[in-house]
Amino acid sequence: MGYPHPSHPKENPVLSKHFGDPEARSYDGWVKRGGYEGLKKVLRMTPEAVVEEIKTSGLRGRGGAGFPTGLKWSLMPKADGRPHYLVCNADESEPGTFKDREIMRWTPHQLLEGCAIAAYAIGAERCYIYIRGEFTDPYKIMEKAVDEATAKGALGGNVLGSGQRIEVILHRGAGAYICGEETAMLNSIEGKRGNPRIKPPYPAQVGLFGMPTTINNVETLAAVPHIMMRGGEWYKGLSLNNPKSTGTKLISVCGHIQRPGNYEVTMGTPMRELIYDMCGGMRPGRTLKAVIPGGSSVPIMSAAEADDCLLDYEGVVAKGSMLGSAGMIVMDDTTDMVYQIWRLARFYAHESCAQCTQCREGTAWSVRILERILAGKGKQEHFQLLLDLSDNMTGKTICVLSDSCAAPIVSGIQKFRHEFEAYIQGAREPALAAV
Amino acid sequence: MTSSRVEEELVTVTIDGMSVSVPKGTTIIEAAKQAGVLVPHYCYHPSLPSPAVCRMCLVEVEKAPKLMPACVTAVAEGQVVHVESEKAKKAREGVLELLLINHPLDCPICDQAGECELQNYVFQEGRSGTRYADYAKRYSPVEDFGPDVLYVPNRCILCTRCVRFMENVAEDPILNVSERGDRAYIGISTDQLLDHPWAGNVVDLCPVGSLISKDFLHKARAWDLDKTASVCPGCTQGCNITIDTRDDIVVRLRPRPNLEVNRHFICDYGRMNYRWLNRGDRIEAPLVRDGGRHLATDWDTALDRLGQLIRGTSGSAVILASGRASTESLGLVRRMLDRVSVTAVVQVPIGEEAPLAAVPNLALRAERAPNLTGAELLGYGSDWPTGLIELASAGLVIVLDADLSQSDLALLAKAPASVVVMGTVFDEELRNAELILPITTMAEENGTYVNRDRRIQRYNQAKSQPGMARPAWWVAGEVIAGPGPSAAAPATAGQAFELLSERWPVFAGTSYDDIGFTGRVLSDSAGATGSRPASRAGVS
Numbered sequence: 001m002g003y004p005h006p007s008h009p010k011e012n013p014v015l016s017k018h019f020g021d022p023e024a025r026s027y028d029g030w031v032k033r034g035g036y037e038g039l040k041k042v043l044r045m046t047p048e049a050v051v052e053e054i055k056t057s058g059l060r061g062r063g064g065a066g067f068p069t070g071l072k073w074s075l076m077p078k079a080d081g082r083p084h085y086l087v088c089n090a091d092e093s094e095p096g097t098f099k100d101r102e103i104m105r106w107t108p109h110q111l112l113e114g115c116a117i118a119a120y121a122i123g124a125e126r127c128y129i130y131i132r133g134e135f136t137d138p139y140k141i142m143e144k145a146v147d148e149a150t151a152k153g154a155l156g157g158n159v160l161g162s163g164q165r166i167e168v169i170l171h172r173g174a175g176a177y178i179c180g181e182e183t184a185m186l187n188s189i190e191g192k193r194g195n196p197r198i199k200p201p202y203p204a205q206v207g208l209f210g211m212p213t214t215i216n217n218v219e220t221l222a223a224v225p226h227i228m229m230r231g232g233e234w235y236k237g238l239s240l241n242n243p244k245s246t247g248t249k250l251i252s253v254c255g256h257i258q259r260p261g262n263y264e265v266t267m268g269t270p271m272r273e274l275i276y277d278m279c280g281g282m283r284p285g286r287t288l289k290a291v292i293p294g295g296s297s298v299p300i301m302s303a304a305e306a307d308d309c310l311l312d313y314e315g316v317v318a319k320g321s322m323l324g325s326a327g328m329i330v331m332d333d334t335t336d337m338v339y340q341i342w343r344l345a346r347f348y349a350h351e352s353c354a355q356c357t358q359c360r361e362g363t364a365w366s367v368r369i370l371e372r373i374l375a376g377k378g379k380q381e382h383f384q385l386l387l388d389l390s391d392n393m394t395g396k397t398i399c400v401l402s403d404s405c406a407a408p409i410v411s412g413i414q415k416f417r418h419e420f421e422a423y424i425q426g427a428r429e430p431a432l433a434a435v
Numbered sequence: 436m437t438s439s440r441v442e443e444e445l446v447t448v449t450i451d452g453m454s455v456s457v458p459k460g461t462t463i464i465e466a467a468k469q470a471g472v473l474v475p476h477y478c479y480h481p482s483l484p485s486p487a488v489c490r491m492c493l494v495e496v497e498k499a500p501k502l503m504p505a506c507v508t509a510v511a512e513g514q515v516v517h518v519e520s521e522k523a524k525k526a527r528e529g530v531l532e533l534l535l536i537n538h539p540l541d542c543p544i545c546d547q548a549g550e551c552e553l554q555n556y557v558f559q560e561g562r563s564g565t566r567y568a569d570y571a572k573r574y575s576p577v578e579d580f581g582p583d584v585l586y587v588p589n590r591c592i593l594c595t596r597c598v599r600f601m602e603n604v605a606e607d608p609i610l611n612v613s614e615r616g617d618r619a620y621i622g623i624s625t626d627q628l629l630d631h632p633w634a635g636n637v638v639d640l641c642p643v644g645s646l647i648s649k650d651f652l653h654k655a656r657a658w659d660l661d662k663t664a665s666v667c668p669g670c671t672q673g674c675n676i677t678i679d680t681r682d683d684i685v686v687r688l689r690p691r692p693n694l695e696v697n698r699h700f701i702c703d704y705g706r707m708n709y710r711w712l713n714r715g716d717r718i719e720a721p722l723v724r725d726g727g728r729h730l731a732t733d734w735d736t737a738l739d740r741l742g743q744l745i746r747g748t749s750g751s752a753v754i755l756a757s758g759r760a761s762t763e764s765l766g767l768v769r770r771m772l773d774r775v776s777v778t779a780v781v782q783v784p785i786g787e788e789a790p791l792a793a794v795p796n797l798a799l800r801a802e803r804a805p806n807l808t809g810a811e812l813l814g815y816g817s818d819w820p821t822g823l824i825e826l827a828s829a830g831l832v833i834v835l836d837a838d839l840s841q842s843d844l845a846l847l848a849k850a851p852a853s854v855v856v857m858g859t860v861f862d863e864e865l866r867n868a869e870l871i872l873p874i875t876t877m878a879e880e881n882g883t884y885v886n887r888d889r890r891i892q893r894y895n896q897a898k899s900q901p902g903m904a905r906p907a908w909w910v911a912g913e914v915i916a917g918p919g920p921s922a923a924a925p926a927t928a929g930q931a932f933e934l935l936s937e938r939w940p941v942f943a944g945t946s947y948d949d950i951g952f953t954g955r956v957l958s959d960s961a962g963a964t965g966s967r968p969a970s971r972a973g974v975s
Contacts, residue, residue: 176615178615193611193612198486198487198504198507349616349617350615350616351615351616352615352616352617353615354593354612354614354615354616354617354618354619355486355488355593356488356489356490357488357489357490357491357530357533357534357592357593358490358529358530358533360533360593360616360617360619361533361534361536361537361617362533363616363617364616364617365533365536365567368569368570372569377569381566385566388529391529392526392529392530392532392533395501395502396490396493396501396502396526396529397490398487398488
C-alpha cells in the first residue's frame with residue numbers, strides 16, 4: 001500500500017500488504033496472516049531445492065545492485081565444514097530510500113521468516129541483521145520480534161521442531177553510510193572500522209569472520225517467504241516489461257510530489273503511472289523537472305526521460321540511469337539543480353571512508369567547486385574540472401561511493417548545464433555566501 | 436618430475452612488452468619488478484599486507500573492464516599488462532593531483548625531500564600546475580607521537596603503512612585512521628606513545644615526510660648523504676643496514692632489506708646506536724710506552740715492538756676482545772699468537788630481548804655483540820671471567836677494543852703481563868700498556884660479522900679512519916707476515932678473510948665475493964673449531 005496513504009489500485013501490495021496494521025507486528029498476528037508457513041514448507045525441502053526455487057523466481061537483489069539472489073546463494077560453498085553466515089543489510093542509508101525501514105516497522109516477522117529461509121538455504125546457523133543506527137523505532141520492533149520468534153521456536157536451536165539451528169543477532173550501526181556497503185558492513189560487525197574490503201575474495205568465499213557469507217537486503221529477504229509459499233513461477237510472472245526483472249518493487253517516493261511514500265508496484269510499471277496516478281502528480285502549478293530514480297547514487301533523469309521510463313532494472317538503464325534501491329527523488333521546476341547536486345556531493349564527501357585517494361580528496365574537492373559556483377564565483381573551466389574529477393572518481397576505487405558522487409554531477413552537467421551557466425555568468429543570484 | 440611441477444606453477448605474463456614468468460599467485464606489481472618495470476605505488480609495501488587504497492598502482496590489464504590495482508591483482512597466464520599506457524598514466528596523474536591539493540609543498544624544509552615518493556612521482560608524471568589555487572589547504576598542527584617520531588598531518592597521504600606496521604607487524608595497534616573523508620588523519624590511541632622498540636620503522640615506511648625522526652630532524656638533506664651498505668653492530672641478529680654519512684659524520688642508520696634476516700626493519704636500539712662512531716677523542720697514532728709516558732710513533736716501529744713482545748712471551752697469552760670486532764680482526768689477532776698458549780674471550784653485553792611480533796626469528800637480541808658467533812667459530816669463549824682469571828698467569832694480554840670496566844682494569848693493572856691495547860679511544864687507566872695501537876671502528880673498515888644463525892655478512896667502510904688508525908686485521912696481518920718488503924701481509928679485508936680459512940675450515944667453503952650484500956650461511960658440516968656449546972665453555 002502507499003503507506004502512509006491508502007493503497008492505490010495500480011499498486012501490487014505483496015510485501016507491503018500489512019503496512020499500517022499494528023497487529024501484523026506480533027508473532028501471533030503474523031501467523032494469523034499466513035506467516036511462517038513458508039518457513040515450515042522450506043524446512044521439509046532440501047536447501048538446494050530452496051535455492052532452485054529462488055533462481056526460478058528471478059528475484060534480484062533489492063539493495064541496489066540487482067544481483068540474482070538465487071545465484072548469490074548458490075555461490076556459497078557446499079558442506080565445507082566451516083560456519084556460514086547470513087547478513088541482512090538493514091543499514092538503509094541511501095538518501096531518498098526508506099522502504100526497508102517500513103518493512104521492519106510493520107512486518108518484522110516477514111523479514112525474520114525470510115532470514116530463516118535464506119539461512120537454511122545457504123547452510124548458515126547464524127544471521128546478523130545490521131540495522132542503521134538512526135533506526136531506533138525499527139530496532140526496538142525487530143528486537144521484540146526476534147525475542148518473540150525465538151520464544152515461539154521459529155528461531156533458535158530447534159526451528160519449528162526441525163532440529164535446525166538458526167539464530168538471529170541484531171547489530172546496530174553507528175551512523176556511517178559506508179557501512180551499508182556489504183564488505184564495510186562485515187568489518188563493522190567484526191568490530192573494525194567500516195572500510196570496504198577489496199574484492200576478490202568475495203564474501204561467499206571469505207566473508208564475516210573469514211567465513212563464507214551471503215549478504216542480502218531487507219526487501220530481498222522479505223520477498224523470499226512469499227516466493228516459497230506461492231512458487232517461483234508465480235513471482236516470475238510478475239513482470240510487465242523485461243523477464244529479467246520479476247516480482248514487485250517497493251519504491252520510496254519523496255520530493256516535490258503530492259503524496260510521498262512507499263509504493264509497491266509490479267516490475268515494469270511505467271514511472272508516469274507512479275508519479276501521476278499513485279502519487280497524485282506534481283503539486284499545483286508545478287511541472288516535473290528531474291527524477292533521481294534509484295537513491296542518490298544514480299544519474300539524474302530529465303523529465304523527458306522519466307516520462308516514458310518503465311520501472312524495472314532494464315527500463316531505467318535504458319533511460320540512462322539505474323533502478324538502484326528505488327529511492328525516487330522527484331524534483332519540480334522550482335528546483336535549483338546546482339544546489340541539489342551540491343547537497344548530494346556534500347553528503348558523499350562527508351561519508352567517504354577515506355581509504356581511496358580519489359574518493360577522499362575528489363569528493364571534497366567537487367563540493368568546493370560546486371560551492372564556488374553557487375557563490376557566484378564559478379568559471380567556465382570548472383565544467384572541465386568537475387568532469388575530469390568525476391572521471392577520476394569513477395571505476396577506480398575499492399567501492400562505488402566516489403562513483404556515486406560523480407554520477408549526479410556528470411548527469412547534472414549534461415542535462416542541466418544552463419543552470420550552472422546561470423550562476424557562472426551572474427544571471428542568477430548566488431545561493432551561497434562567498435567561500 | 437620436479438621440473439614439470441615447476442613449470443606448472445609458473446605463469447607467463449607480458450608487462451609493457453616484457454615477457455616474464457613468475458610463480459602462480461604473484462601480484463602484478465611484483466611480476467613487474469621481475470620485468471624491470473616499476474609500478475608507482477604508495478600504500479603497497481612487500482613486508483606489509485596490501486590494502487590497495489592509494490590507487491596509484493592502477494594498471495591496464497587487457498580484457499579487464501577497469502584498471503586493476505597491481506598490488507593485489509594476481510597474475511594470470513597470458514595476461515597483458517600496460518603500466519605506461521595513456522589510461523594508466525592518466526589515472527596516476529589524477530591520483531597525484533589529488534594527493535597534492537592539500538599537500539603543503541614544503542619540500543625546502545622537509546626532511547623527506549630528495550627521498551620522497553610523492554616528490555619523485557610528481558616530478559616523473561604529475562601535472563605541472565595546480566587547479567586547486569582557489570582554496571586554502573587543509574591544516575593540522577604537528578603532533579608528537581613518541582620518543583623519536585613526529586607526525587606532520589599536512590604532508591600525510593593516508594597510505595596507512597604506519598597503521599599496518601603497528602597493527603600487523605609490531606602487533607601493537609596503537610595507530611589508526613581517525614575521522615573520515617578529507618578530514619581523515621593518522622590517530623594514536625589516547626594516552627599512548629609510539630614507543631614500541633621497533634616503532635622507528637614507521638619513519639622509513641612513510642613514503643612522504645609525514646612521519647619523521649626527531650633524531651634526524653633538519654640534520655641533513657637527503658641528497659648530501661653518502662650511503663654505505665653495512666650490518667648493524669647492535670646485537671647478534673645482524674640486521675642489514677645502510678649507514679648514511681654526511682662529510683664523514685654518521686647521521687643516520689636505516690634498515691637495508693634482507694628478507695632472510697630483518698626483512699625491511701631494524702629496531703630502535705640499533706637505529707640509535709651510532710653516536711659512538713662519531714667520537715672525536717680517538718687514538719690517531721700508535722703509542723709506545725717510554726718510561727712513565729706514551730710516545731707517538733710510526734707503524735713500522737709499533738709493529739716491530741708488537742712482534743718483539745709476542746716473540747718474547749714465555750707463558751700464555753690472553754685476548755680480551757670486543758664483540759664488535761670483525762671476523763677478520765678476531766681471527767688474525769688470534770693467529771698472530773699461534774706460537775703461544777692463548778685464552779681468548781669476547782665481551783657480550785646483555786640487554787633485554789625485544790622481538791618484532793609478526794616476523795619469525797627477528798628480534799633485538801639480548802646478546803649485544805654482533806660478532807659473537809664469529810668469535811665463537813674462531814675459538815673465542817664468551818665467558819668473560821675466564822679471561823680475567825687467566826690474566827694473573829699470562830705473559831701477554833691483548834685488549835682488542837674491549838670496553839673494560841673498573842674492576843677489569845684493576846685486574847689488568849695487577850697482572851704481571853705485558854699489555855697491548857688495540858683500541859679506538861684512549862683510556863687513562865691503560866697507561867701501563869706497552870703499546871697502544873689505533874684501530875678503526877666498524878664504520879671505518881671493511882669486514883664481516885657472523886650472526887646468530889651463522890650467516891656471515893659483509894659491512895663496508897662508510898667513513899675515513901682518523902689519523903693513522905688501521906683495521907685490527909691489518910695490524911695482525913702485518914705481524915703474521917713479519918717485517919720486510921717481501922712479506923705478504925693482507926692488504927684488504929678479503930685477503931684477511933682468506934687467511935682465516937687456512938686455519939678455520941668453517942670459512943673454507945665461502946669466498947669474500949660470494950658473501951655479497953646479503954650474506955651466506957656457513958654450513959655446519961664444514962667442521963667448526965668449536966661448536967657453540969664447546970666454545971661456551973670458554974677456553975680454546
